[in-house]
Amino acid sequence: MAAHLKIIRAGAGTTIQDGGRFHFRRYGVTPSGPMDWTAFQTVCRVLGLKKTAAVLEISTGGVEVTSVEEPMDVAFGGGGFIWSRDGKLLSSAMRIKLQPGERLAAKPGAWGAWTYLAAAGGFDTPVEMDSRSTHLRSGIGGRMIQAGDTLPVFPAIWAAASEGRLKAPWLDHDTQPIRVLLGPQEDYFSADALKVFFSAPFCLTAAADRMAYRFTGPKIEHALGFNIVSDGIALGAIQIGGDGQPLILMADHQPTGGYPKIGAVIRADIGRLAQMRPAEICHFALCGMTEARAALFAFEDAIAATACQRQASAAAFSSEILRSLNLIDGVISASGQSIR
Amino acid sequence: MSDDFAPRFLPAGETALVAEFGRIIDPAIHDRVLALDKAMTATPIEGVIETVPTYRSLMIHFDPRAITPETLIEQLTQLKAPPNDTASKAKRWRIPVCYDPALAEDLAEVSEALHLPQERIAALHAGALYRVYMYGFAPGFTFLGGLPEELTISRRATPRPPAPEGSLLIAGGQALITTIAMPTGWYVIGQTPVRMFDPSQIKPFLADVGDAVSLEPIDLATFEALRCDAAAGALAAHEESA
Numbered sequence: 001m002a003a004h005l006k007i008i009r010a011g012a013g014t015t016i017q018d019g020g021r022f023h024f025r026r027y028g029v030t031p032s033g034p035m036d037w038t039a040f041q042t043v044c045r046v047l048g049l050k051k052t053a054a055v056l057e058i059s060t061g062g063v064e065v066t067s068v069e070e071p072m073d074v075a076f077g078g079g080g081f082i083w084s085r086d087g088k089l090l091s092s093a094m095r096i097k098l099q100p101g102e103r104l105a106a107k108p109g110a111w112g113a114w115t116y117l118a119a120a121g122g123f124d125t126p127v128e129m130d131s132r133s134t135h136l137r138s139g140i141g142g143r144m145i146q147a148g149d150t151l152p153v154f155p156a157i158w159a160a161a162s163e164g165r166l167k168a169p170w171l172d173h174d175t176q177p178i179r180v181l182l183g184p185q186e187d188y189f190s191a192d193a194l195k196v197f198f199s200a201p202f203c204l205t206a207a208a209d210r211m212a213y214r215f216t217g218p219k220i221e222h223a224l225g226f227n228i229v230s231d232g233i234a235l236g237a238i239q240i241g242g243d244g245q246p247l248i249l250m251a252d253h254q255p256t257g258g259y260p261k262i263g264a265v266i267r268a269d270i271g272r273l274a275q276m277r278p279a280e281i282c283h284f285a286l287c288g289m290t291e292a293r294a295a296l297f298a299f300e301d302a303i304a305a306t307a308c309q310r311q312a313s314a315a316a317f318s319s320e321i322l323r324s325l326n327l328i329d330g331v332i333s334a335s336g337q338s339i340r
Numbered sequence: 341m342s343d344d345f346a347p348r349f350l351p352a353g354e355t356a357l358v359a360e361f362g363r364i365i366d367p368a369i370h371d372r373v374l375a376l377d378k379a380m381t382a383t384p385i386e387g388v389i390e391t392v393p394t395y396r397s398l399m400i401h402f403d404p405r406a407i408t409p410e411t412l413i414e415q416l417t418q419l420k421a422p423p424n425d426t427a428s429k430a431k432r433w434r435i436p437v438c439y440d441p442a443l444a445e446d447l448a449e450v451s452e453a454l455h456l457p458q459e460r461i462a463a464l465h466a467g468a469l470y471r472v473y474m475y476g477f478a479p480g481f482t483f484l485g486g487l488p489e490e491l492t493i494s495r496r497a498t499p500r501p502p503a504p505e506g507s508l509l510i511a512g513g514q515a516l517i518t519t520i521a522m523p524t525g526w527y528v529i530g531q532t533p534v535r536m537f538d539p540s541q542i543k544p545f546l547a548d549v550g551d552a553v554s555l556e557p558i559d560l561a562t563f564e565a566l567r568c569d570a571a572a573g574a575l576a577a578h579e580e581s582a
Contacts, residue, residue, distance in 0.1 A: 025392045025401070027537070027545040028475035128539065138479045138520060140539065184350035184358045229365055230476060230483070232392045232399025234356035256394050256476030264353030267404075292354040293404055300405075 004068040005119055007149040008103065011061010013210075014145045016123060017251075019052040021131035021141070025255035029140065031235070032133035035114045035210060035251050038271035038299060039078025039093075042168050043118040045306045046075045046095050048158055053122035054132035056145065058115045060277070062107040065117070067098045068150060073120035073160035074098050077171050079112020079275050093166040095308050111173045112275045113208075120156035135252055137211070164308040170271075170299065178269045179287035179295070180238065184231070185260035189240070190223040197262060198286050202246060206278045210252040213273065215282075219244035222260065230258040236265035236273075238284075250274060268295035347376070347397070349413045354404050357412055360397040365485060365513070370473055373398050374550045379419040385412065393549045394474040395485070430471075432552040434578040435517075435534050437466060437508055438563035443531035446500070450510070450527050453493055462557065464488045465508070465529060470515060470553040480519035480537025480545055484553060487515045499523040506532045508555075530555075533566035534577045546577055554580070 017040070020033025034040035034057055044053050056063070058081070067074075076083055077093030084090055084105050085098070092115075098104055106115055125132050126142065134141040145151075186194065202217035220240045233239075237249045239259040248265060249257075251274075265273055266287055276282060287295075347359040359376055362369035377393050380400075387406030392399040402412060439462035441447060451458045470484040487510060495511045502521040503509065509516040509526035516526060519537040536546050547553065558566070566576045 022401075023390050024479075025390055025399075026475060026549060027479060028477060028481050029479045129544065140479065181351060181353055184352050184360070229363060229395050230474065231360070231394045231397045232352065232356070232358060234352040234399070234401065236353055254477050255392050255399075256474055261352070264351075264356075266354060289351065289354060289409065293408075296354060296404060 002124070002155060003070040003072050003119070003121070003153045004150040005056075005072065005074075005123070005153060006066050006068050007063065007145055007147055007151070008066055009062075009064040009147050010145045010149075011059055011063065012144065013059030013061055014063055015057050015134035015136065016054050016125050016132055016142065016145065016151075017057045017134065018054040018132045020251075021129055021133050021135070024129055028255060029129065030135050030138070030211075030252050030254060032131070032135045032141065032210075033251050034116065035274040036078050036116070036271035037267075038170055038303065039114070039116050041300075041303045042093070042166060042171060042306050043075040043077050043116045045303055046166055046308050047073060047118050047120045047156075047160060049118060049120070049122050053118065054125055055116050055118040055123065056151070058106055058117060060108040060113055062105065063117070063145075064103055064105040066103050067100050069100050071100065072098045072153065073156060074104070074117060075166070076104075076106065076115060076117045077166055077168065078115040080109035080173060081106045081112060081115040082109045091165040093168055093171050094164065095160055095166065096163045097160065111277070113277050114274060119151075119153045120158075120160060121154035124152040124154045137252065161308070162310050164310045167307045167309050168303075170302060174272050175282070176272075177283040177285035178273050179266045179292065180263040180284050181266055181287055181289060181292050182263045183261070185228065186262055188222055188224045188226075188228070188260035189262055190221060193221045193223065194262070196220060197246070198284055201281045201283055203281050204276045204278050208276075208278055210250055212250055212253065213248045213276070215246045215248070217245065220246065220262065224260075226259060228258055228260050230256050233257045233261070234264060236267070236270050237261045238263050238265065248273065266292040266295060268292070268299045346417065347372070349416075351409065352399065354409075355402060357400045357402065357409055358397050359400065359416065362396045365395050365473070367471065367485065369396050370471070370485070370550075375421060376416070376419070377549075379421060380416075383419055385415050387412070392474075394476070395483075430550045430552055431547070432554065432580045433547055434554050434556055434580050435532050436558040436562070436566060436576060437530040437532045437555045438558050438560055439466070439530045440560040440563070442560060443563065444529050445503075446527040447529050450493060450529055454491070456490065461491065461529060464491055465510070465515070466555045466557045468555075470555075472547050472549050472551045472553060474549055475545075478518075478520055478522065482517040482536050482547065482553075484515040484517070487513060489513070493527060495525040496527070499525045500528075503528045504531065506534065508532060531563070532576070533563055533570045534575075535570055538573075540573060
């Protein structure tokens with residue numbers, strides 16, 4: 001019998017996501033895929049999974065899971081979530097071997113909105129329109145994950161080398177400005193409006209889900225009105241609606257829309273943006289195409305080289321030390337700067 | 341592409357490019373969008389993931405590792421117009437629509453706002469020849485151009501309760517066929533048993549962008565019968581020879 005991951009408890013908003021659903025955007029189908037692609041690709045990488053593998057995306061509702069019958073190599077990370085195995089605290093980003101009956105649990109920590117759990121081999125859930133990603137609004141790709149679900153896992157080719165903490169400093173909390181490429185409708189805004197957008201603080205509102213994050217801040221005035229004839233939307237597009245407030249289109253964005261888009265969040269910063277929680281503040285910084293591409297490529301290269309810090313035994317760390325590490329993670333931006 | 345058809349190229353992040361042919365709804369602009377889309381299908385450019393045609397522009401999603409935006413623009417400007425072969429010709433769909441007040445919840449409201457009898461609204465709506473301009477908002481939400489000018493009505497200030505799947509909506513001089521129930525600022529003036537998006541079909545989406553659509557009025561009994569057939573997987577729409 002193939003290995004299964006059993007869901008003991010799952011908070012609202014936990015879904016299966018893979019690299020995304022492409023080639024149907026022209027029919028109005030959202031691409032979906034992970035909210036934080038950097039965390040998603042990191043946990044895939046340390047298990048030798050492709051970027052198209054299906055993993056569990058966990059919201060701040062948290063989860064509790066167990067392996068059925070067979071030991072299972074799993075990796076988790078993203079956001080400052082608090083992970084534990086049979087009640088013993090783990091690091092916030094690790095690769096471990098989950099023994100049958102052991103309970104692995106995630107709950108939200110000091111920061112972060114999404115965390116990811118991958119199983120070696122990848123989840124073998126049904127494919128719909130070329131993807132295993134779940135789009136809750138349309139029902140394409142299934143429904144939310146619930147207690148009692150058992151997720152089949154493809155047989156893993158290699159056994160993971162050992163348990164250990166992921167050396168992935170880009171998963172640390174980082175509140176530097178979110179970089180933005182102008183376009184396609186930046187000419188719908190005055191120079192003053194652009195100045196406001198790139199200098200003022202903006203606060204994430206409670207209207208933040210897989211489809212879009214709505215921010216509140218000083219009004220961004222339109223120079224040419226806010227009704228445009230609909231055109232295409234890409235991940236990270238920043239719409240300025242009739243109220244002059246930014247709405248950033250996230251993983252479950254619709255592929256076309258009718259508000260002027262002042263710019264787009266660069267790929268390298270989408271993950272950090274996705275990890276924001278309502279009431280958190282951010283700034284936006286102007287970025288050029290050369291910098292955006294270089295940042296993306298450097299980020300992808302770093303993820304491709306993710307290492308796992310081998311530990312003699314995960315239990316060698318006292319839970320007290322790990323708890324304090326988690327606290328530090330929550331306050332200080334540790335070493336994410338090498339990527340930026 | 342000749343200079344007459346040269347679009348403006350606008351960035352949409354580092355993984356998408358907009359080829360914009362205009363800023364208004366106009367069949368001639370949409371023709372250019374479709375021409376570029378077809379040219380890209382005929383001569384694929386390496387690194388392009390997919391294209392999304394809209395009223396006035398083509399969004400080109402690409403792999404930034406495989407191609408730079410500058411190279412993409414250069415290759416796009418060198419594309420030749422595709423041969424006008426029959427295989428790529430637009431299809432024409434005949435879609436049954438029921439205008440019975442039981443299914444056309446906002447017909448009376450539109451009648452009052454436009455000072456037109458309900459029968460006249462249904463006749464105008466059913467008598468027009470439409471074109472699929474784009475999809476958006478949700479899977480299979482079909483945006484149609486070609487609505488008679490008499491039926492121009494502005495959007496509601498606040499959305500109405502969810503309109504059911506298969507609703508025919510109008511607002512802002514456009515017509516729309518829905519596929520899932522959701523609140524809308526548009527007006528419901530009819531309903532079709534046709535499922536524009538049916539994931540159980542080999543081809544989940546009935547029409548392609550650029551296809552023509554005509555409407556055929558049906559009564560409530562026919563609607564109910566066709567809806568049962570459609571639920572069983574039958575196609576309630578007919579393809580006509582253009």
